[in-house]
Amino acid sequence: MKTAEELTELFRSSGRKVTAQRQCIFRVLQGDGTHPSAEAVHAVVSREMETISLKTVYQTLYDLAELGEIASLDVGTGMTRFDPNVDDRHHHLVCRRCGSVRDLVAAFPELRIPEGADLGFEVGSAEIVFRGLCPECRAPVPGDRAGMRSSPRTSSTSTSTSTSTR
Amino acid sequence: MKTAEELTELFRSSGRKVTAQRQCIFRVLQGDGTHPSAEAVHAVVSREMETISLKTVYQTLYDLAELGEIASLDVGTGMTRFDPNVDDRHHHLVCRRCGSVRDLVAAFPELRIPEGADLGFEVGSAEIVFRGLCPECRAPVPGDRAGMRSSPRTSSTSTSTSTSTR
DNA sequence: TTGTTTTTCAACAATGATTGTTGACAACGG
DNA sequence: CCGTTGTCAACAATCATTGTTGAAAAACAA
Numbered sequence A, B: 001m002k003t004a005e006e007l008t009e010l011f012r013s014s015g016r017k018v019t020a021q022r023q024c025i026f027r028v029l030q031g032d033g034t035h036p037s038a039e040a041v042h043a044v045v046s047r048e049m050e051t052i053s054l055k056t057v058y059q060t061l062y063d064l065a066e067l068g069e070i071a072s073l074d075v076g077t078g079m080t081r082f083d084p085n086v087d088d089r090h091h092h093l094v095c096r097r098c099g100s101v102r103d104l105v106a107a108f109p110e111l112r113i114p115e116g117a118d119l120g121f122e123v124g125s126a127e128i129v130f131r132g133l134c135p136e137c138r139a140p141v142p143g144d145r146a147g148m149r150s151s152p153r154t155s156s157t158s159t160s161t162s163t164s165t166r
Numbered sequence C: 001t002t003g004t005t006t007t008t009c010a011a012c013a014a015t016g017a018t019t020g021t022t023g024a025c026a027a028c029g030g
Numbered sequence D: 001c002c003g004t005t006g007t008c009a010a011c012a013a014t015c016a017t018t019g020t021t022g023a024a025a026a027a028c029a030a
Helices: A004-013 A020-029 A038-048 A054-066 B004-013 B020-029 B038-048 B054-066 B152-156
Strands: A071-073 A081-083 A090-095 A101-105 A122-133 B071-073 B081-083 B090-095 B101-105 B122-133
Touching: A004 A020, A020 A038, A020 A054, A038 A054, A054 A071, A054 A081, A081 A101, B004 B020, B020 B038, B020 B054, B038 B054, B054 B071, B054 B081, B081 B101
Parallel strands: A090 A122, B090 B122
Antiparallel strands: A071 A081, A090 A101, A122 B122, B071 B081, B090 B101
Protein backbone atom coordinates (compact mmCIF):
# COMPACT_ATOMS: atom_id res chain seq x y z
CA MET A 1 0.00 0.00 0.00
CA LYS A 2 1.23 3.45 -0.82
CA THR A 3 1.68 6.32 1.61
CA ALA A 4 -1.18 8.62 2.46
CA GLU A 5 0.31 11.28 0.19
CA GLU A 6 0.66 8.95 -2.75
CA LEU A 7 -2.87 7.74 -2.22
CA THR A 8 -4.09 11.31 -2.29
CA GLU A 9 -2.40 11.65 -5.66
CA LEU A 10 -3.83 8.39 -6.88
CA PHE A 11 -7.34 9.30 -5.82
CA ARG A 12 -7.13 12.64 -7.58
CA SER A 13 -5.76 11.17 -10.77
CA SER A 14 -8.41 8.50 -10.83
CA GLY A 15 -11.16 11.10 -10.72
CA ARG A 16 -11.95 10.66 -7.04
CA LYS A 17 -11.99 13.58 -4.67
CA VAL A 18 -9.84 13.67 -1.61
CA THR A 19 -11.50 14.51 1.67
CA ALA A 20 -10.33 14.76 5.22
CA GLN A 21 -12.14 11.55 6.13
CA ARG A 22 -10.49 9.67 3.32
CA GLN A 23 -7.05 10.84 4.28
CA CYS A 24 -7.77 9.87 7.83
CA ILE A 25 -8.62 6.39 6.65
CA PHE A 26 -5.43 6.29 4.60
CA ARG A 27 -3.41 7.15 7.66
CA VAL A 28 -5.15 4.61 9.84
CA LEU A 29 -4.52 1.85 7.35
CA GLN A 30 -0.83 2.72 7.10
CA GLY A 31 1.05 -0.11 8.65
CA ASP A 32 -2.00 -1.71 10.15
CA GLY A 33 -1.18 -5.39 10.24
CA THR A 34 -4.32 -6.50 12.02
CA HIS A 35 -6.44 -7.06 8.92
CA PRO A 36 -9.20 -4.87 10.30
CA SER A 37 -12.83 -5.08 9.35
CA ALA A 38 -14.64 -2.00 8.11
CA GLU A 39 -16.08 -1.61 11.55
CA ALA A 40 -12.66 -1.82 13.16
CA VAL A 41 -11.35 0.87 10.84
CA HIS A 42 -14.37 2.97 11.61
CA ALA A 43 -13.76 2.60 15.33
CA VAL A 44 -10.23 3.94 15.02
CA VAL A 45 -11.11 6.71 12.60
CA SER A 46 -14.00 7.76 14.80
CA ARG A 47 -11.62 8.71 17.57
CA GLU A 48 -10.30 11.41 15.29
CA MET A 49 -13.46 12.28 13.40
CA GLU A 50 -16.46 11.90 15.60
CA THR A 51 -19.13 12.02 12.96
CA ILE A 52 -17.70 9.88 10.20
CA SER A 53 -20.17 7.30 9.06
CA LEU A 54 -19.53 3.61 8.64
CA LYS A 55 -20.79 3.92 5.09
CA THR A 56 -17.98 6.29 4.24
CA VAL A 57 -15.43 3.86 5.59
CA TYR A 58 -16.88 1.05 3.51
CA GLN A 59 -16.87 3.24 0.44
CA THR A 60 -13.26 4.28 0.86
CA LEU A 61 -12.10 0.77 1.60
CA TYR A 62 -13.74 -0.53 -1.53
CA ASP A 63 -12.25 2.32 -3.51
CA LEU A 64 -8.83 1.37 -2.25
CA ALA A 65 -9.49 -2.26 -3.06
CA GLU A 66 -10.56 -1.29 -6.56
CA LEU A 67 -7.33 0.60 -7.03
CA GLY A 68 -5.42 -2.42 -5.82
CA GLU A 69 -3.99 -0.58 -2.84
CA ILE A 70 -5.51 -2.90 -0.28
CA ALA A 71 -7.00 -6.37 -0.54
CA SER A 72 -10.43 -7.32 0.70
CA LEU A 73 -10.57 -10.83 2.02
CA ASP A 74 -13.26 -13.11 3.24
CA VAL A 75 -11.68 -15.60 5.59
CA GLY A 76 -14.87 -16.84 7.18
CA THR A 77 -15.01 -14.59 10.22
CA GLY A 78 -18.29 -13.10 9.15
CA MET A 79 -16.90 -9.75 8.11
CA THR A 80 -14.79 -8.67 5.17
CA ARG A 81 -11.24 -8.02 6.29
CA PHE A 82 -8.93 -5.50 4.67
CA ASP A 83 -5.22 -6.03 4.16
CA PRO A 84 -2.93 -3.10 3.31
CA ASN A 85 -0.16 -5.50 2.40
CA VAL A 86 -0.51 -6.13 -1.31
CA ASP A 87 3.15 -5.95 -2.18
CA ASP A 88 4.17 -9.27 -0.73
CA ARG A 89 2.38 -12.25 -2.10
CA HIS A 90 1.26 -14.10 0.97
CA HIS A 91 -1.37 -16.22 2.62
CA HIS A 92 -3.21 -16.07 5.92
CA LEU A 93 -3.45 -17.62 9.32
CA VAL A 94 -6.89 -17.25 10.85
CA CYS A 95 -7.59 -17.92 14.50
CA ARG A 96 -10.74 -19.93 14.87
CA ARG A 97 -11.35 -18.55 18.33
CA CYS A 98 -10.78 -14.79 18.20
CA GLY A 99 -10.84 -14.36 14.44
CA SER A 100 -7.52 -12.59 14.28
CA VAL A 101 -5.75 -12.77 10.93
CA ARG A 102 -2.02 -12.87 10.42
CA ASP A 103 0.05 -12.76 7.28
CA LEU A 104 2.07 -15.75 6.31
CA VAL A 105 4.65 -14.38 3.94
CA ALA A 106 7.23 -16.43 2.10
CA ALA A 107 5.14 -19.55 1.94
CA PHE A 108 3.86 -20.99 -1.31
CA PRO A 109 4.81 -17.84 -3.21
CA GLU A 110 3.80 -19.38 -6.48
CA LEU A 111 0.83 -21.59 -5.93
CA ARG A 112 -0.13 -23.02 -9.29
CA ILE A 113 -3.06 -25.14 -10.13
CA PRO A 114 -1.57 -28.52 -11.04
CA GLU A 115 -1.49 -29.57 -14.65
CA GLY A 116 -4.04 -32.12 -15.69
CA ALA A 117 -6.54 -30.82 -13.20
CA ASP A 118 -7.57 -28.13 -15.63
CA LEU A 119 -11.30 -28.51 -16.00
CA GLY A 120 -11.85 -25.53 -18.19
CA PHE A 121 -11.64 -23.27 -15.18
CA GLU A 122 -9.63 -20.13 -15.84
CA VAL A 123 -7.77 -19.62 -12.60
CA GLY A 124 -6.96 -16.08 -11.65
CA SER A 125 -5.67 -16.32 -8.13
CA ALA A 126 -5.07 -18.80 -5.39
CA GLU A 127 -5.26 -18.14 -1.70
CA ILE A 128 -4.61 -20.38 1.22
CA VAL A 129 -6.24 -19.98 4.58
CA PHE A 130 -4.68 -21.78 7.50
CA ARG A 131 -7.04 -22.15 10.41
CA GLY A 132 -5.99 -22.72 13.94
CA LEU A 133 -5.31 -20.98 17.19
CA CYS A 134 -3.25 -17.85 17.53
CA PRO A 135 -0.62 -17.65 20.28
CA GLU A 136 -2.94 -15.61 22.50
CA CYS A 137 -5.79 -18.10 22.21
CA ARG A 138 -3.60 -21.16 22.75
CA ALA A 139 -2.48 -20.28 26.23
CA PRO A 140 -5.19 -20.02 28.88
CA VAL A 141 -4.41 -16.36 29.42
CA PRO A 142 -5.57 -15.36 32.92
CA GLY A 143 -5.53 -11.57 32.52
CA ASP A 144 -7.03 -11.36 29.05
CA ARG A 145 -5.25 -8.63 27.16
CA ALA A 146 -6.61 -6.59 24.31
CA GLY A 147 -6.28 -8.20 20.92
CA MET A 148 -9.34 -10.34 20.98
CA ARG A 149 -11.58 -8.55 18.59
CA SER A 150 -14.95 -10.11 18.02
CA SER A 151 -16.29 -12.56 20.50
CA PRO A 152 -16.34 -16.11 19.16
CA ARG A 153 -19.81 -15.53 17.86
CA THR A 154 -19.23 -16.30 14.23
CA SER A 155 -17.57 -19.60 14.99
CA SER A 156 -20.49 -21.37 13.33
CA THR A 157 -19.06 -20.60 9.95
CA SER A 158 -15.68 -21.90 8.94
CA THR A 159 -16.05 -25.16 10.75
CA SER A 160 -14.14 -27.47 8.51
CA THR A 161 -13.02 -28.14 5.01
CA SER A 162 -10.15 -30.49 5.08
CA THR A 163 -10.40 -32.53 8.21
CA SER A 164 -7.41 -32.29 10.45
CA THR A 165 -8.41 -31.03 13.83
CA ARG A 166 -11.19 -33.40 14.66
CA MET B 1 -21.19 -38.34 3.24
CA LYS B 2 -23.13 -41.38 4.25
CA THR B 3 -26.37 -42.57 2.68
CA ALA B 4 -29.72 -41.27 3.86
CA GLU B 5 -30.29 -44.52 5.75
CA GLU B 6 -26.96 -44.36 7.51
CA LEU B 7 -27.56 -40.75 8.40
CA THR B 8 -30.89 -41.69 9.92
CA GLU B 9 -29.03 -44.19 12.07
CA LEU B 10 -26.39 -41.66 12.96
CA PHE B 11 -28.90 -39.03 13.92
CA ARG B 12 -30.75 -41.48 16.16
CA SER B 13 -27.62 -42.71 17.85
CA SER B 14 -26.43 -39.19 18.48
CA GLY B 15 -29.63 -38.32 20.30
CA ARG B 16 -31.21 -36.44 17.43
CA LYS B 17 -34.63 -37.23 16.15
CA VAL B 18 -35.31 -38.15 12.59
CA THR B 19 -38.06 -36.34 10.79
CA ALA B 20 -39.42 -36.44 7.28
CA GLN B 21 -37.90 -33.03 6.55
CA ARG B 22 -34.48 -34.15 7.71
CA GLN B 23 -34.55 -37.26 5.59
CA CYS B 24 -35.63 -35.18 2.66
CA ILE B 25 -32.60 -32.97 3.18
CA PHE B 26 -30.38 -36.05 3.44
CA ARG B 27 -31.68 -37.25 0.10
CA VAL B 28 -31.26 -33.90 -1.58
CA LEU B 29 -27.66 -33.64 -0.44
CA GLN B 30 -26.85 -37.12 -1.71
CA GLY B 31 -24.54 -36.70 -4.63
CA ASP B 32 -25.08 -32.99 -4.89
CA GLY B 33 -21.82 -31.66 -6.24
CA THR B 34 -22.92 -28.06 -6.58
CA HIS B 35 -21.91 -26.95 -3.08
CA PRO B 36 -25.34 -25.52 -2.43
CA SER B 37 -26.11 -22.77 0.00
CA ALA B 38 -28.75 -23.30 2.67
CA GLU B 39 -31.15 -21.39 0.50
CA ALA B 40 -30.40 -23.57 -2.51
CA VAL B 41 -31.04 -26.70 -0.47
CA HIS B 42 -34.23 -25.16 0.79
CA ALA B 43 -35.37 -24.42 -2.74
CA VAL B 44 -34.95 -28.04 -3.78
CA VAL B 45 -36.47 -29.50 -0.64
CA SER B 46 -39.38 -27.12 -0.92
CA ARG B 47 -40.47 -28.76 -4.13
CA GLU B 48 -41.14 -31.90 -2.13
CA MET B 49 -42.22 -30.35 1.16
CA GLU B 50 -44.05 -27.13 0.56
CA THR B 51 -43.99 -25.79 4.10
CA ILE B 52 -40.46 -26.56 5.25
CA SER B 53 -38.82 -23.52 6.71
CA LEU B 54 -35.40 -22.19 5.87
CA LYS B 55 -34.56 -22.36 9.55
CA THR B 56 -35.03 -26.11 9.56
CA VAL B 57 -32.68 -26.48 6.64
CA TYR B 58 -30.02 -24.42 8.37
CA GLN B 59 -30.45 -26.44 11.54
CA THR B 60 -30.09 -29.76 9.76
CA LEU B 61 -27.12 -28.62 7.71
CA TYR B 62 -25.30 -27.49 10.81
CA ASP B 63 -26.17 -30.77 12.52
CA LEU B 64 -24.64 -32.63 9.61
CA ALA B 65 -21.59 -30.40 9.70
CA GLU B 66 -21.23 -31.03 13.41
CA LEU B 67 -21.31 -34.75 12.79
CA GLY B 68 -18.69 -34.33 10.11
CA GLU B 69 -20.95 -35.63 7.36
CA ILE B 70 -20.78 -32.46 5.33
CA ALA B 71 -18.44 -29.49 5.36
CA SER B 72 -19.53 -25.90 5.65
CA LEU B 73 -17.35 -23.53 3.73
CA ASP B 74 -17.09 -19.82 3.36
CA VAL B 75 -15.53 -19.13 -0.01
CA GLY B 76 -16.48 -15.49 -0.19
CA THR B 77 -19.70 -15.74 -2.16
CA GLY B 78 -21.67 -14.21 0.68
CA MET B 79 -23.37 -17.39 1.77
CA THR B 80 -22.10 -20.45 3.56
CA ARG B 81 -21.80 -23.32 1.12
CA PHE B 82 -22.19 -26.96 2.04
CA ASP B 83 -20.13 -29.78 0.63
CA PRO B 84 -21.25 -33.40 1.03
CA ASN B 85 -17.84 -34.58 -0.08
CA VAL B 86 -15.82 -35.01 3.09
CA ASP B 87 -14.15 -38.28 2.18
CA ASP B 88 -11.71 -36.91 -0.35
CA ARG B 89 -9.37 -34.27 0.87
CA HIS B 90 -9.70 -31.54 -1.68
CA HIS B 91 -9.76 -27.83 -2.41
CA HIS B 92 -12.07 -25.54 -4.32
CA LEU B 93 -12.44 -23.60 -7.51
CA VAL B 94 -14.75 -20.62 -7.13
CA CYS B 95 -16.12 -18.70 -10.08
CA ARG B 96 -15.87 -15.01 -9.47
CA ARG B 97 -18.78 -14.32 -11.77
CA CYS B 98 -21.53 -16.80 -10.94
CA GLY B 99 -20.19 -18.01 -7.62
CA SER B 100 -20.28 -21.67 -8.55
CA VAL B 101 -17.95 -23.90 -6.57
CA ARG B 102 -16.21 -26.96 -7.90
CA ASP B 103 -14.10 -29.55 -6.14
CA LEU B 104 -10.46 -29.84 -7.01
CA VAL B 105 -9.50 -33.28 -5.83
CA ALA B 106 -6.02 -34.74 -5.98
CA ALA B 107 -4.22 -31.43 -5.68
CA PHE B 108 -2.11 -30.50 -2.70
CA PRO B 109 -3.40 -33.44 -0.68
CA GLU B 110 -1.03 -32.69 2.15
CA LEU B 111 -0.67 -28.97 2.47
CA ARG B 112 1.65 -28.31 5.37
CA ILE B 113 2.60 -25.02 6.86
CA PRO B 114 6.28 -24.61 6.06
CA GLU B 115 8.86 -25.04 8.78
CA GLY B 116 10.36 -21.87 10.12
CA ALA B 117 7.20 -19.93 9.53
CA ASP B 118 5.80 -21.18 12.81
CA LEU B 119 4.81 -18.08 14.70
CA GLY B 120 3.23 -19.82 17.60
CA PHE B 121 0.14 -20.41 15.57
CA GLU B 122 -1.32 -23.86 16.08
CA VAL B 123 -2.52 -24.79 12.62
CA GLY B 124 -5.49 -27.10 12.39
CA SER B 125 -6.42 -27.11 8.74
CA ALA B 126 -5.43 -25.57 5.48
CA GLU B 127 -7.72 -24.82 2.60
CA ILE B 128 -6.99 -23.38 -0.77
CA VAL B 129 -9.48 -21.38 -2.79
CA PHE B 130 -8.74 -20.89 -6.46
CA ARG B 131 -10.67 -18.01 -7.95
CA GLY B 132 -11.39 -17.59 -11.59
CA LEU B 133 -14.02 -18.16 -14.21
CA CYS B 134 -15.90 -21.39 -14.63
CA PRO B 135 -16.28 -22.86 -18.13
CA GLU B 136 -19.81 -21.48 -18.43
CA CYS B 137 -18.76 -17.96 -17.52
CA ARG B 138 -15.70 -17.94 -19.76
CA ALA B 139 -17.57 -18.38 -22.99
CA PRO B 140 -20.09 -15.70 -23.92
CA VAL B 141 -22.88 -18.25 -23.83
CA PRO B 142 -25.77 -16.98 -25.96
CA GLY B 143 -28.51 -19.30 -24.72
CA ASP B 144 -27.75 -19.21 -21.04
CA ARG B 145 -28.29 -22.65 -19.57
CA ALA B 146 -29.20 -23.47 -16.01
CA GLY B 147 -26.26 -23.70 -13.65
CA MET B 148 -25.82 -20.08 -12.81
CA ARG B 149 -27.14 -19.93 -9.34
CA SER B 150 -27.01 -16.59 -7.65
CA SER B 151 -26.71 -13.48 -9.73
CA PRO B 152 -23.30 -11.81 -9.44
CA ARG B 153 -24.59 -9.66 -6.64
CA THR B 154 -22.12 -10.60 -3.95
CA SER B 155 -19.16 -10.02 -6.18
CA SER B 156 -18.10 -7.14 -3.96
CA THR B 157 -16.54 -9.56 -1.55
CA SER B 158 -13.77 -11.85 -2.69
CA THR B 159 -12.11 -9.31 -4.86
CA SER B 160 -8.51 -10.21 -4.46
CA THR B 161 -5.89 -11.60 -2.17
CA SER B 162 -2.88 -12.50 -4.14
CA THR B 163 -2.86 -10.37 -7.21
CA SER B 164 -2.84 -12.27 -10.43
CA THR B 165 -5.80 -11.36 -12.53
CA ARG B 166 -5.45 -7.64 -12.57
C1' DT C 1 -51.88 -48.92 20.72
C1' DT C 2 -51.72 -45.12 24.09
C1' DG C 3 -49.66 -41.95 26.96
C1' DT C 4 -45.38 -39.33 28.21
C1' DT C 5 -41.39 -36.93 27.53
C1' DT C 6 -38.56 -34.44 24.71
C1' DT C 7 -37.14 -32.63 20.50
C1' DT C 8 -38.26 -30.46 16.35
C1' DC C 9 -41.23 -27.79 13.43
C1' DA C 10 -42.97 -23.51 11.09
C1' DA C 11 -43.96 -18.90 11.57
C1' DC C 12 -42.38 -14.70 13.06
C1' DA C 13 -39.36 -11.33 14.62
C1' DA C 14 -34.64 -9.95 15.37
C1' DT C 15 -29.73 -9.63 14.53
C1' DG C 16 -25.34 -8.16 12.27
C1' DA C 17 -23.02 -6.85 8.15
C1' DT C 18 -23.51 -4.25 4.29
C1' DT C 19 -25.73 -1.23 0.83
C1' DG C 20 -29.25 2.14 -1.31
C1' DT C 21 -31.13 6.96 -0.99
C1' DT C 22 -30.98 11.84 -0.39
C1' DG C 23 -30.35 16.69 0.67
C1' DA C 24 -26.56 19.31 2.41
C1' DC C 25 -21.89 20.27 1.64
C1' DA C 26 -17.10 20.29 0.33
C1' DA C 27 -13.33 19.55 -3.38
C1' DC C 28 -11.55 20.64 -7.69
C1' DG C 29 -11.09 23.35 -12.01
C1' DG C 30 -11.52 27.68 -14.02
C1' DC D 1 -14.38 33.44 -5.90
C1' DC D 2 -17.85 30.29 -8.15
C1' DG D 3 -20.04 26.71 -10.37
C1' DT D 4 -20.01 21.79 -11.14
C1' DT D 5 -19.69 17.48 -9.51
C1' DG D 6 -18.62 14.04 -6.39
C1' DT D 7 -18.87 13.03 -1.37
C1' DC D 8 -20.79 13.14 3.27
C1' DA D 9 -23.82 11.73 7.17
C1' DA D 10 -28.07 10.17 8.49
C1' DC D 11 -31.53 7.03 7.70
C1' DA D 12 -33.79 3.17 6.02
C1' DA D 13 -33.42 -1.14 3.58
C1' DT D 14 -31.39 -5.48 2.22
C1' DC D 15 -29.42 -10.11 2.72
C1' DA D 16 -27.94 -14.08 5.25
C1' DT D 17 -28.60 -16.01 9.45
C1' DT D 18 -30.38 -16.83 14.14
C1' DG D 19 -33.52 -16.34 18.44
C1' DT D 20 -38.29 -17.33 20.21
C1' DT D 21 -42.46 -19.85 20.78
C1' DG D 22 -46.65 -22.62 20.78
C1' DA D 23 -48.04 -26.63 18.25
C1' DA D 24 -46.94 -31.15 16.55
C1' DA D 25 -44.40 -35.17 15.87
C1' DA D 26 -40.62 -38.72 17.28
C1' DA D 27 -38.84 -41.86 20.58
C1' DC D 28 -39.66 -44.58 24.49
C1' DA D 29 -42.30 -47.05 27.92
C1' DA D 30 -46.43 -49.27 29.46
